[in-house]
Amino acid sequence: MIFEWLAHLPVAPVTAVLAIPAAATIVLAVLPWYRPTAYLNVVATLATFLAALTLLAVRPEPGTYLFVDDLNIVFVVLGTFVGFTTSAFSASYIAHELEIGRLTPAYLRFYHAMYQALMFGMNLALLANNIGLMWVAIELATLSTVVMVGIYRTHEALEAAWKYFILGSVGIALALFGTILVYMAARPVIGEGHDAMVWTELSTKAAALNPELLNVAFIFLILGYGTKVGLAPLHAWLPDAHAEGPTPISAVLSGLLLNVALYAVLRFKIILAANPSAINPGPLMASLGLLSLIFAGFMLYRRRDIKRMFAYSSIEHMGLIAFAFGMGGPLANFAGLLHMMMHSLTKSAIFFAVGHISQVKGTQKIAEIRGLTESHPVLGWGLVLGVVAIAGLPPLGIFMSEFLIVTSTFAREPLLAIPLVLGLLIAFGALMLRVSEIAFGEPVGSMARVEASYVPMFSHLALVALAGIYLPSPLVAWFQNVARLLG
Amino acid sequence: MEVSLAAIGLLLGCAVLAVTLQSRAAATRLVYCICLAACLAMLAASARHLLSGAEARAIHLPIGLPWIGARLRIDELSAFFQIVINLGAAAASLYAIGYGRHEEAPERVLPFYPAFLAGMNVVLLADDAFTFLVSWEFMSLSSWALVVSSHRESENRQAGYIYILMASFGTLSLLLALGLLAGPTGSYGFAEMRSNPPSPGTAALVLALVLAGAGSKAGLVPLHIWLPLAHPAAPSHVSALMSGVMTKVAVYGFVRVMLDLIGPPAWWWSLPVLALASASAVLGVLFALMQRDLKRLLAFSTIENIGIIFIGIALALAFKASDMPAASALALTAALLHVLNHSLFKSLLFFVAGAILSATGERDIEKLGGLVHAMPHTTVACLGGCLAISALPPLNGFVSEWLLFQAILLSPELPQWGLKLMIPAAGAMLALGAALSATCFVRAFGISFLGRPRSPVSASAHDVDAYSRTGMFVLLAACVAVGLLPGFAIDGMAGAVDRLVGTRMPVQASIPWLSIVPISESRSSYNGLLVFFFITVSTIVAVKAIHRFASNALRRGPAWDCGYPAQNPQTQYTGDSFAQPVRRVFADVLRARETVEMPTPGDPRPARLSVAIRDLLWELLYAPISGWISSSAALLNHLQFLTIRRYLSLVFGALVLLLLMVAIWP
Amino acid sequence: MERIFLDVAHMLAGGLVLVSFMLLYQDRMFGLLNVFALHAVVLSLSVGWQAHIQGAPHLYATALIALVLKALIIPVALHRVVIKLGIHRTIETVGGIGPTMLAGIGLVALSMVVMLRATAAADPLAREDLAFALAVVLLGLLMMVTRRNAVSQIVGFMSLENGLILAATGAKGMPLVVEISVAFSVLVAFIVIGVFLFRIRERFDTVDVQALDDFRGERR
């Protein structure tokens, strides 16, 4: 009965998912006091998350601008959830930043408004039924994160923001050209006007679209949106943006924005895959993914800054996910989806931990963080757990997805599995090396205890651990037909 | 089966419990008591299953990989290994009830210890690839946490790092191997794998991967480097588990895949196994002989024993391939019996090392000596363990090696030339290893227990508490029992052997005088019980006769030592000097370099002798790899420091490249 | 009548490519800005023409935006920046003007090949437009990667974006063109403001990344 009650809600969930952040943006932009705004931020994201949950129950008809299907709802729910937990984390985090004076209340207002704008942009990009609209939304999300990366206004922060901004803009431009080309490819079939940019139309008539145009379009799109995903060699903005921005933003970037960009790529991959005479997008994605995986694995070794290190690990995992989707097939797609979910949860949890650490120790330099499990047992073991999870050790969720990816690859393309496994091992070695330095040994630096709450971090880790042992069958079924959708 | 599940659940719960009450003092005792109970329960259950010869029991849990779930199954093989594991684990828990009190940071041990036990048990029960690998890696992970438990020493952190790296290398290799067996359809259940054996080429690949995977966990040369680092780093009861028990889980993995899942073997499979195994058997003990650190010495000797076990498995493979089931059964029985024996005496010896460590705070035998007076009980336990591991009758170590020799003596019947030439060489290596290990443990025992104390700590040592003593003596009793009545052990594991090679050794329990006869009375037979009986009797006779007829006068005096004046303990023979003859004989293998620095006459400086031993494997295999990785990391690292324009050029280049591809696309 | 339409559109689009080459050729800052203004003018003409022949009035808005923002405001603003930062001397290029021009010609050829192959089916108008637009985009990128100076990189980016607008308008009946052009104008505004606010942005290269990373302890 809950369902029909939901059906008679005053606002449709879809609009709620978009309206709440939009409204919150404006409100937070004008509200002067920072502490209530922090809580308001949490409340707004929670409301968004609940609205997204209702989408699971009642699914509206595809509209001209918005639509919900199995694929994007995965991303929406995941995104809104991570957005919620991250806002909860940032509430305590930002307060501390204010105390030590890295931020002023004015900037804080700006920060919260931008946070909501980001949520709005991402939800819009995910729910958009129109490739042009999606493009605009992703640009909005990018801009909001750019200003948040630069919010500390230090030399490095501005430099990172600028790098992010320029590379992002070029990526955006390429993506737009690709979008236009897709429209051109669709126009003869679907006819002029709005319909030729609508997902539902495009995906139904995909087979009839002009293949050559689609090929060119996909190149622009994967380079454009791939810049956002952080695939090598387009990754350059990612490490610095993660390292210099506020930690909640690093968590959101790794946990959400990369996924959104990946979602865009996936959408176009579906269309291309459905077109018989277009080039198969799989190999391109797979090779870019493999490249990023191995490249990031090597880059992990020389990192001195803890946030930058985990940023590179994000590149590695995005590469792995792209590889899985590039391989295609029900098993690999399932693994890719699972891995994406697990990575978002784990990586944001790790960034929460890193945030606590950098606030306690007052540094992000790995060399100045030692013996954490002794000085801060809960935090230290939390970090170890997170890294163990991200390194793909059981019984945590990522092991399952990596197991599926590697075995399915090895069964189909044995030669591809060898660089894959090597890359995984190389990255594993780097991560374990650093974590054993950070977590163990003689503690150094300040022993101050952590004020902020561990709840967001451990809730994520608990979910990951649970998923590693037990996946509820509805989720499995859902993932499976998404995997079928992805082809 | 249900018992095992319940016990595993209990262990996991205990781990969680330990996290919560790690601070309280009683936690140690409570946790280890729970572990002891769980292990005993599983021991009883698996023993009942093995001896009752019941059919394999399977259970299907709705967890783990969806659409397959977690399949658990217990058959004779897993039951046998469960007995081995839980025997060692129970003893370790008992020992730890006392020993754990010396732990400086119990909260770093208590949560992981039960998890470690649970992990090992699940590996034995797993019946699908995913469950197997999850528990396998979980086992490595929890033991890694135990290795780094005393994390302040940098070499422990180093050891832990190398350990976890090698462990996940092994897991990935096993993952690939099982992936191959599962095939593109992704049928991860062991039953499906049994039902469709792979093609010869695939099987060869699987062999290589399993050898890498299980071998790296078991410590086969050349994948052993982590073992002597990691095992000593853990607390002693955990070292006992890792050395005595976890390596057996690796052996189980190898046996399970190569003798069960993969179907009928090819004869040449045994060649690489045999080569690596005999290399391990000799190199392990040679390096053990050179160690000063007692626990590291034991770890190296583990490598040797693993080599012995794998020689047996290789023989079993060869015989099975050329359709000689009886011989194959003999070889496999020898291997499995040695699995049991090694788990017994290696755990025992690690307990002894732990006792010495907690009594003196020393692991360096050069600082010990004269413990025979200070720690009488430990002395007895250690002496027994040393006799057993040196493969001397009437203890258990001898029986398994004797059976192995008998199996080797059957190998001339094999048709393949490669094996004809390989197996005698392996036999020589085996004998060499046995003799060297006797030397090694004479050194270990003699230097640390006999003679005069080389340091005040060893003079003022005291025997350990009752729990630890009980733990040691339980294992010692087991060693003696298996040594005197091997027939029952052989009959006990016959079920497992039968399942794997299709037949079993002749029933031993019915043979008169309880002696063991591998093939036929006329060929060979051995009776540990009678040997023991004769030795005891003749000892008694000798003693009685002497005390009857000879004078019983006895006077204590200073040591004679060819009339040299009584010197201080430092002038005793040291461990290094004891090892010197062997070091010189095998100098080429060990790459031992001795440099003597003799001051000129009148120069008051002391003369120094310094010995350097190089590990060729490290220099030839591991150093290059790590060097390559770090150099390429340094090379790629430049990409972190480009200007925005250069990054843009990367994007631009990628774009132009792809456009060109499309342009020339047919 | 169609013919004329086509020729004019073709002429304007080709003119845009030509002006892009002029941009590549420029080696003086003010000259560059003026040529860019010309670029924008040609773009707005072309867009306006498209609006006329497609009978799509909303495209006039795009044309107007292009004219006002890109042909007047931004060049003037950049002018002031240049004076403020005192960088009106010559522009350091990477690898000289000549090779750059050659590369540009190669890119044009590439875009022709790619597009004319791809759009064999589409109507000629669209084909020409798309091909030229791709050429302009690539030339813009080329300019960004061959100029060390921030302002000229911005100019390159904006010419790239002009190419996009050209393509968008060329795609007959494409919705959201106005919105997109607005969004892009916002982007460009951001960039210019960025140059204004963060004085450090005299050149993309001057942010001595090496020094920064030493500071972060990233470099060994």
Place this chain on the structure above:
Amino acid sequence: MALMIDLFVQGVQMLLVLALAPLLLGYTRKVKARLLLRKGPPVLQPYRDLLRLSRKEVVLAENASWIFRSGPYMIFAATWVAAALVPTFAAGLQFSWTADLIAITALLGSARLFLALVGMDVGTSFGGIGASREMMFASVAEPAMIMIVFTIALVAGSTQLSHIATFMTSHVGLRVSLGLALFALIIVALAENARIPVDNPATHLELTMVHEAMVLEYSGRHLAVIEMAAALKLLLYISLIGCIFAPWGIAPVGAGLTDYAVGIITYIAKLAVGGFLLVLFETSIAKMRVFRVPEFLGAALMLGLLGTLLLFVSRSF
């Protein structure tokens, strides 16, 4: 009844070896002296020595432990049992199947291990030297012994000494590998019994001594027992060589008294010949440096391995 006889014969064998061991020692000493044109001690001198030693009081080092005191008996017992299991004058004794050749080798190994331990117990430098060298020799000699066992076992199809003996008496011609095995066995025997060229049984206070260095601290009855054990070991090896390579006259299973008598006589004859050859060899060769010994024994190992390989290969013809 039959069991009684068997047990009786077994007992005779045990007592016989015990009785003959010192005699063999005295005999060899005598022969050696004669070969060196000396008069030499009477043949029964070893018995006297043992008696004298056992009457003396024991002088024990202060820090000698229970291992030091119980060691001699252990060594003696292990050696005696081993010697009792070698068919001397009769095959198929009651308990011959208790331990085969491998087990006998291992029993001697146990004895050696205890010897090395007691050598280290008091903590003198000489004891350590002796122990470490003894173990080093053993670690090469034992594999050689095992290889010899392999060779013989492959020929005779058994590792059971009495079966080997009966097999050898009946049907076996000259075999290359058997020759190699004999040679290797002799080398091993010399090393195990601390004879020249490996060690000098007559030396004292000399840095190259091995066996004597370990028992340096012993006196009185303990020393007597050790000496007895050493004598038994020598006897064991000679009778081992005898029963494998010269199995003539050994009474077969279930033989009558006459056979036993013949067996005993031939056995004593074998001992005499073996002892003589041993001494002959000893007098004609010089003692070698300690670190030449491993090469000497390594030669034995190689010979054994060669013999085994030959058999492995010849099996397929």
